[in-house]
Amino acid sequence: MSWAAAASGAVQLVGGLLLSPFLVGLVQRWKARLQGRRGPSPLQPYRELRRLWGKSAIDVEGAGLVYRLAPALAAGSVVGALLLVPVASEAPDWGVGHDALALAGLLALGRFAVTSSSWDVANGFSLMGASRDLTIGVFTEAALVLSLGVAALIAGTTDLAGVIGGTSGGEAWTSPALALAAVGFALVVLAETGRQPIDNPDTHLELTMIHEGPLLEYGGRDLALLQWAASARHWLVLVLAAQVFLPHASSVWLQLGALPVVLAVLCAALALTETLAAKMRILLAPRLLGTGAVVAVLGIVAWLVEAP
């Protein structure tokens, strides 16, 4: 294994497992600043995780194994996804491959675990969030597969390390295909991170919750795992946005060097979107994401027109 691959593997592990809550903290901080508040420190998510880890979990009356296993399964599937998504065009194989389409399956596993747990506790508010999350997930998954599909067509492989290499440099941007896919993926980022205008991460009103809904009954270590999983999903989609759907260098060292800057810019963009956009009516969100999927299909058409 080359030094570049080792460094990329280190960034992948340390960044995904440890630094992802920092991204969430950054968005929170900057959002507060943009709204004229001082806001918490970017380290606040770590403090919350520490506090939750020190508390005991809650067992809801009547709930069983599925409720208890869901946080571990949600976090476990995200760990699988973190190992699967490389941060540069060279990356060590952690034994799970680097396939773009396998990523969709792992994300779906986490969603299945968390939403099933809502049925186990039979909480109406949880179920409301679960059913919305799954409905929006239908359109998110189509947009995710299609936009990654465009990038895979450009690169000639669905290997994500190969995709990062194949979309690097200026050449990929000479046709509109990747730009169209980027529009589709931007909406996936908003949906997977649970941001406005699709979801509101700061809501405390049960009736408007989507991602937070199924988490209502959890506490202690269970909640810590679920919150960590949510922040790790930020890392996953933002890394993909930075290294595939935004212009990036073809050298591994430059990719790794630019990553923190681009991630910070993307966090700022999320904070700005959250400040500017109001939350949509819940039933308009699928329409927005469906539009994203259609734009990604147009990306494939654009690729076909230009293809040799």
Added chain:
Amino acid sequence: MTGAVLVAGAALVGAGGALAVLRRGLRTGIGAQALGCVLLAVAGFWALLDGAELGPGFTSSFEPRVGVDGLSAFFLGVLGTIGSAALVFALRYVSADGRGRAIASLTAAFLLAQALVLAARDPLTFLVAWEVMTLVPAAVILVSRADTAARQTVFVYVALTHLAGAGTWIAILLLADAGAIGDPSRVATGSGLQIAVALAAIVGMGAKAGLMPLHVWLPRAHPIAPAHVSALMSGVMIKIAIYGLVRVLVDWVGVLPQWMGVLVLALGAFSAVGGVVYALFQHELKRLLAFHSIENVGIIVLGLGACLLLRARGAGEWAAFALAAALLHTLNHALFKALLFLGAGSFERAVGPLELDRLGGLLRRMPWTGGAFLVGAMAIAGLPPLNGFASEWVTLQSLLRVPAYGGIPDGVAGAIALAALASTAALAVLCFVKVVGLVLLGRSRREPVAAAVEAPAAMRAAVVALAAACGVLGVAPGLLFGPLAGLAPWASEAPVTAGLDLPSTGSLPTPGIVLVLVLVVGALWLARGARVAAPAPTWACGQAVEPQLEWTSAGFTKPLRLVLEGVLRPRRDVAVTTEHGVVQEVSYSGHVPHLFDEHLYAPATELALAGAARTRRLQSGRLGTYVAYLIVLVVVLLSAAKIGVIG
């Protein structure tokens, strides 16, 4: 050797069927059938891996002969696997009275007819076995249930599979006439014969497979058969139709023009999305499962369509992978659908009617059956690390290769099919979260459900074995994928590894993924620790949690129903009764109508009945009229002969 085992297996199934007729021989007979199926499964998969051809090859002449090649062997393996599980289940499921004995022996006839379709090497045997395979389940349903609704369902089933099934006859007889059965060189690419055969096969065999819009018999017939026969119908019979489609479209008619591939892809995408969307709005478990069979046949046909398109583009390697993806999903769907139908049968035996809103909590009451059912639900939802995920992954990959190797029209078709499959997978997750939640989790919602007891050992063993098979094929799908890719008539090979390591993909090392998931989830589970607080009640904004607050199937799918309102046209009726200006009662009902029934089949039926009424006027019953008919006929014939149109 393999041939002898296959013959022995079939003979055991037959003997078991005969034995089951006897008053004393019921359980022995079913046991013998199960053993025969095990032999069929072992020999079938062995012949697939071995690559040997047994018996004579295909002929276009009408001399009965049987033989087995790789494709037949694979489907015989599927038949044997599902058959053995279904029969072990039937050991305790079938009642010991006359009705049960009749069902048990008809099951053997059903299995043998399907095996004969697979082994037939001439048009006569194929068509005869095909018809018997269609009729026997109708007989089973009629034996098991005597009500009018069941009789009407059987009528719809037989009528539709025969009307559309004429396509099968047309396709096979045209091929036999051209001498093209087993000899694709007789059919030229783009010739009228090729198109006619392919279209007839798609209609005839597509109807039998449950492809939309010829699917309406399936959600009616599958739920009312006895559980083990439902499992055989959904798990195996519709797969025999897939066998027919693969045989005709891939093996016998040579390379099809691209637009045929696009047509097959479109039918697959339509069935996949349509099947799962209608499944979502079902309120009865078995009917929901039947709609999912339509969805999964759609996924299989998507793989088949990708295979045809890639083959037409000369991308042989990926065309073979697409075919293998379709075949792998055929086996996978057979496994988890049989598991789910058998599980539903156990639930029905334990608690009565399977209305989704009135079950709940069965995972605790029936841990074995419920646990296996949970595995099946996750597998059909295409979740890693189970088998459905692996085959859906390869199908997605094959669809992505359609634009990669194609021109603009078929490339766009591939892109849309890709979107359709991605959303189908997510819709299936939504649907099975609902099913798992309403059936297995939460609190029991009525008396008999709260007191349900676990199924007898044989019924338990069958579902647990199928769940284990789903797990094994999820960990090591590559062991079968390689040989399946080798079944393509053009030379092709795939590496045989446990995972799926295909060129120009990021590869799917399933064992690695399973290992990571098991280790991480296990570690986190331990880290959750023993520090568990005292139990707390469910949060309902401070209210007491009452049964009236329980969520329903309709509630859970409401967001999607509202999003798709324009397409599905759901109905809702609200009736408000007021007395002296005070509201006394509000009654609400809503449902999602099956638009195919209302807008396609109902007008067609009315048209046919009106036509029949017109035609009946010819039959006046008066002798004079009939004499007049005869005179007109003779005059017409004579004048036709005179001007030389005939004779």
